[in-house]
Amino acid sequence: MQTYLRLENVVKQFGQFTALQQISLSIKQGEFVCFLGPSGCGKTTLLRSIAGLEPVTSGCIFQAGVETTHLPPEKRDFGIVFQSYALFPNLSVRDNIAIGLQNKGFTNIECINLVDKWLEIVGLLSEANKYPNKLSGGQQQRVALARALALSPGLLLLDEPLSALDAKVRSHLREEICQLQRKLGITTVMVTHDQEEALAMADRIVVMNNGVIEQIGTPQEIYEKPASRFVADFVGTTNFISVSMINQHLMRIGEDLLTVPEQLQDLAISGCIVDLAIRPESLYFCEKGKETISVNIEFIEFQGAYCQVECKLWGDLSAHSIYVNVPIREARKLNLMVQQTRYLAMDITHINAYPSEKIMLKSVVAT
Amino acid sequence: MNITQINKLKNMLNKTVGSYFNKISHEQLILFISLAIVTFFLLLFVVGPLWEMLRSSVLNSDDDFVGLANFTEYFSSNAVWYSLKNTFTLGIVVMLVVGSLAFFYAYALTRSCMPAKGVFRVLGMAPILAPSLLPAISLIYLFGKQGVATEILLGNSIYGFIGITLGLIFWTFPHALMILSTSLRTSDARLYESAKALKISSFKTFFVITLPAAKYGLISTLIVIFTLVVCDFGVAKVIGGSYNVLATDIFKQVVGQQNFSMAAVTSLLLLLPALFAFIVDRWVQKKQQNLFDSRSVPYHPAPQPLRDGLCFVYCLLISTVILVVLGMAIYGSLVTFWPWNKALSFNNYNFAEISTYGWSPFWNSIQLASWTALLGTVLIFIGAYSIEKGRSFIRLRRFLQMLSVLPMAVPGMVLGLGYIFFFNDVNNPLNVLYGSMLLLVLNTIVHYYTVAHMTAVAALKQLPVELEASAASIKLPQYKLFWKVTLPVCLPAVFDIAAYLFINALTTTSAVVFLYSTDTIPASVSVLNMDDAGQTGSAAAMAVMIMLAAMLAKLMHLLLDKLFDNSTQAWRKR
Ligand SMILES: Nc1ncnc2c1ncn2[C@@H]1O[C@H](COP(=O)(O)OP(=O)(O)O)[C@@H](O)[C@H]1O
Numbered sequence: 001m002q003t004y005l006r007l008e009n010v011v012k013q014f015g016q017f018t019a020l021q022q023i024s025l026s027i028k029q030g031e032f033v034c035f036l037g038p039s040g041c042g043k044t045t046l047l048r049s050i051a052g053l054e055p056v057t058s059g060c061i062f063q064a065g066v067e068t069t070h071l072p073p074e075k076r077d078f079g080i081v082f083q084s085y086a087l088f089p090n091l092s093v094r095d096n097i098a099i100g101l102q103n104k105g106f107t108n109i110e111c112i113n114l115v116d117k118w119l120e121i122v123g124l125l126s127e128a129n130k131y132p133n134k135l136s137g138g139q140q141q142r143v144a145l146a147r148a149l150a151l152s153p154g155l156l157l158l159d160e161p162l163s164a165l166d167a168k169v170r171s172h173l174r175e176e177i178c179q180l181q182r183k184l185g186i187t188t189v190m191v192t193h194d195q196e197e198a199l200a201m202a203d204r205i206v207v208m209n210n211g212v213i214e215q216i217g218t219p220q221e222i223y224e225k226p227a228s229r230f231v232a233d234f235v236g237t238t239n240f241i242s243v244s245m246i247n248q249h250l251m252r253i254g255e256d257l258l259t260v261p262e263q264l265q266d267l268a269i270s271g272c273i274v275d276l277a278i279r280p281e282s283l284y285f286c287e288k289g290k291e292t293i294s295v296n297i298e299f300i301e302f303q304g305a306y307c308q309v310e311c312k313l314w315g316d317l318s319a320h321s322i323y324v325n326v327p328i329r330e331a332r333k334l335n336l337m338v339q340q341t342r343y344l345a346m347d348i349t350h351i352n353a354y355p356s357e358k359i360m361l362k363s364v365v366a367t
Numbered sequence: 368m369n370i371t372q373i374n375k376l377k378n379m380l381n382k383t384v385g386s387y388f389n390k391i392s393h394e395q396l397i398l399f400i401s402l403a404i405v406t407f408f409l410l411l412f413v414v415g416p417l418w419e420m421l422r423s424s425v426l427n428s429d430d431d432f433v434g435l436a437n438f439t440e441y442f443s444s445n446a447v448w449y450s451l452k453n454t455f456t457l458g459i460v461v462m463l464v465v466g467s468l469a470f471f472y473a474y475a476l477t478r479s480c481m482p483a484k485g486v487f488r489v490l491g492m493a494p495i496l497a498p499s500l501l502p503a504i505s506l507i508y509l510f511g512k513q514g515v516a517t518e519i520l521l522g523n524s525i526y527g528f529i530g531i532t533l534g535l536i537f538w539t540f541p542h543a544l545m546i547l548s549t550s551l552r553t554s555d556a557r558l559y560e561s562a563k564a565l566k567i568s569s570f571k572t573f574f575v576i577t578l579p580a581a582k583y584g585l586i587s588t589l590i591v592i593f594t595l596v597v598c599d600f601g602v603a604k605v606i607g608g609s610y611n612v613l614a615t616d617i618f619k620q621v622v623g624q625q626n627f628s629m630a631a632v633t634s635l636l637l638l639l640p641a642l643f644a645f646i647v648d649r650w651v652q653k654k655q656q657n658l659f660d661s662r663s664v665p666y667h668p669a670p671q672p673l674r675d676g677l678c679f680v681y682c683l684l685i686s687t688v689i690l691v692v693l694g695m696a697i698y699g700s701l702v703t704f705w706p707w708n709k710a711l712s713f714n715n716y717n718f719a720e721i722s723t724y725g726w727s728p729f730w731n732s733i734q735l736a737s738w739t740a741l742l743g744t745v746l747i748f749i750g751a752y753s754i755e756k757g758r759s760f761i762r763l764r765r766f767l768q769m770l771s772v773l774p775m776a777v778p779g780m781v782l783g784l785g786y787i788f789f790f791n792d793v794n795n796p797l798n799v800l801y802g803s804m805l806l807l808v809l810n811t812i813v814h815y816y817t818v819a820h821m822t823a824v825a826a827l828k829q830l831p832v833e834l835e836a837s838a839a840s841i842k843l844p845q846y847k848l849f850w851k852v853t854l855p856v857c858l859p860a861v862f863d864i865a866a867y868l869f870i871n872a873l874t875t876t877s878a879v880v881f882l883y884s885t886d887t888i889p890a891s892v893s894v895l896n897m898d899d900a901g902q903t904g905s906a907a908a909m910a911v912m913i914m915l916a917a918m919l920a921k922l923m924h925l926l927l928d929k930l931f932d933n934s935t936q937a938w939r940k941r
């Protein structure tokens with residue numbers, strides 16, 4: 001697949017404040033990419049830069065092989081949907097979609113047919129003559145989607161399109177957008193701060209923080225191999241467990257000695273302290289053995305399909321809590337109780353390690 | 368140079384020019400042009416005159432710099448302190464009286480279930496349609512030397528403090544009523560429900576909930592009234608007698624003594640309280656907005672016979688007084704020769720016989736008002752749109768935003784004087800405008816710029832922020848979006864602005880009194896002149912004509928609103 005959209009060292013400053021720092025990125029034809037990050041990290045700014053709604057300070061943007069860096073938005077090829085719908089309030093649903101088509105010079109008949117086609121696709125044919133404020137939020141967002149797609153743009157930009165909707169409508173529309181995107185094969189960029197949404201919808205995720213890209217990868221890569229501590233923390237839940245390396249092959253967690261997993265052996269300089277990052281579902285309770293950690297159960301929370309068990313390292317009450325997800329069937333077998341001492345084993349293929357936060361703090365103080 | 372080289376150069380040139388034009392879109396060009404027009408307008412017609420006035424206050428009559436000499440001279444005269452004291456006494460008395468009168472009137476309109484609310488609302492607002500000279504003339508008919516009810520004053524003269532106070536109370540009443548009704552209407556029903564649940568008596572509820580909730584509206588009202596009174600010139604001119612105030616001082620200094628430096632110093636003095644009031648008012652407005660949020664539940668009063676009865680009697684009393692004052696002016700204008708020949712006739716309306724100008728002042732005023740409404744609405748709305756919805760030129764837009772609120776802080780007399788300084792200067796190429804209708808129109812637009820601008824901005828803010836971006840994404844040019852969406856949605860506000868400008872252009876005296884020529888004399892000024900010449904009947908007749916024209920304009924406004932309601936506002940209906 002060839003590259004459709006390419007950003008090179010894009011920088012955006014608002015006065016003294018740098019909202020985007022040297023963003024480089026390429027998106028393939030037909031790909032669904034999500035910009036994911038906490039609010040205020042610059043996702044919207046990046047999306048608006050791609051659309052030309054926000055002029056970039058420096059850097060280049062190429063779309064479909066043509067440089068578009070300084071083109072005004074009306075000379076670029078994209079459709080956009082905002083969180084706030086931004087429909088034309090005094091035009092009916094039909095006219096909201098038709099106005100762009102008429103302006104492009106389609107004949108009346110063509111307009112009617114196209115509008116009907118798109119209303120059919122988003123399932124709003126029966127609401128065609130209503131005004132936007134008579135529709136529900138989800139319906140309004142569908143109109144916005146139809147309006148954005150009616151001119152068959154090469155690029156679809158979505159800025160938190162689902163954030164203003166309630167949970168049921170949101171998951172419904174989420175699926176519809178995915179299906180539509182696949183059917184049309186349109187290159188799509190969606191901004192979201194909801195990691196679940198990004199994981200479920202995207203072909204690739206761009207994780208951002210403070211105006212820089214932390215990681216680009218498929219949802220699986222992002223979830224299983226977070227490139228930084230920030231990504232591990234922001235996407236899903238992660239336990240950070242402090243370990244001290246004794247030598248190349250041995251490490252200590254709390255009071256227990258364990259074998260250093262193979263992929264971490266080059267990190268293991270004796271005497272250094274690192275944080276292991278482990279997902280709650282990669283930990284499981286078992287009998288005391290050679291490769292287990294002893295923990296004290298503090299709290300058990302019933303979550304429906306699984307139990308979330310909050311534990312503390314045995315003998316180190318100052319450490320962070322460790323969360324373990326136990327499937328409900330297993331939980332019944334294990335018969336876990338609060339205040340018990342139990343033993344945890346790790347799924348060592350799904351472990352990552354990052355420099356310890358404590359040490360980083362120390363080095364910051366030192367400098 | 369050979370041909371290939373020239374071609375190369377040509378190509379290069381084409382490329383750079385072409386890419387440059389690609390970068391600047393049509394949208395930006397249009398935006399830039401409209402912002403530039405507004406900037407030039409505000410700089411030339413607000414900043415320029417004000418600056419020239421400030422400069423003149425430190426120059427002597429030969430244009431030499433004299434530092435603060437004018438100020439020392441000014442303050443050494445006893446007359447100044449007299450005028451200052453009078454101005455402030457008037458301001459405070461009228462402010463307090465109108466504040467309380469209008470508060471209870473607004474309370475009755477918004478918080479009771481009395482009958483005939485609609486009629487009372489219209490009557491309460493009626494004085495706004497008359498020039499401030501009208502109540503003054505009416506008061507002369509009522510309480511003047513040969514008035515119909517002079518005895519009520521127990522030997523005191525209506526000319527002076529009493530007359531000015533009464534006239535200004537009448538004329539500023541609707542301004543206070545407008546602000547207070549808005550502020551009382553937007554109060555939260557939940558507070559009253561809690562009061563009921565806590566078994567607080569309705570009398571006490573008034574003091575612990577109603578008053579505090581209307582606090583900011585009340586402060587804002589008092590400030591607006593104070594400014595109006597301090598800056599008003601018409602009432603004091605007609606009925607002030609020897610009771611001097613700052614506004615009439617400026618007039619005398621300019622028209623009587625031709626002492627422009629002194630007038631500039633007086634203007635500065637007048638500018639100060641207006642500026643102060645303006646700043647406080649902005650602060651209050653900001654506070655007010657936070658009081659009523661989208662979760663608040665509007666209050667709907669329940670019938671309560673005693674309260675409703677009292678409210679009805681009170682409103683009946685006030686609106687009777689309003690009707691009497693308006694009616695007296697009309698009656699006076701119809702009396703053939705007060706007080707000797709009380710037969711009714713249209714003799715006073717026979718302006719062709721009475722003054723050299725004939726009917727021309729009236730038509731001048733209609734012309735002035737029409738142009739002001741037309742040009743002003745277009746300029747102000749497009750200006751507000753460019754400032755509010757433009758994408759580029761952030762700094763310029765911010766600067767214009769600040770500049771747009773400046774005219775509100777400048778009293779009419781001060782503005783008019785500034786125009787004399789700025790446009791009556793032979794070195795200024797714009798000197799040709801002096802005395803022309805166009806300058807009167809531009810001056811009036813500036814005089815009422817801020818309120819109109821804020822009305823436009825408030826209407827524009829109701830539209831979704833991302834509308835322009837959405838339009839750009841579907842390749843809809845911004846001017847089409849403006850035409851198809853923005854303008855229809857904001858049409859009621861556009862009509863409001865036009866009506867506001869039209870009516871104020873008809874009734875204003877203060878700024879234009881310095882700027883008219885024999886060809887462009889407006890009706891309000893001719894009322895002043897005729898009154899000065901002792902032709903009170905004709906003065907009343909002209910004032911009544913102004914009022915009728917304003918009423919007609921208001922009716923037109925309502926009609927237009929109705930006419931376009933279905934085609935542009937249908938989407939608002941639930
Ligand atoms: N027009 C602007 N002027 C100044 N700062 C801005 C502007 N737009 C965004 N910012 C700042 O840029 C940062 C990134 O904003 P944004 O891209 O909207 O974040 P988000 O990731 O939540 O979409 C924020 O800190 C915001 O305050």
Ligand SMILES: [Mg+2]
Nearest residue numbers: 040043044160
């Ligand atoms: Mg955002």
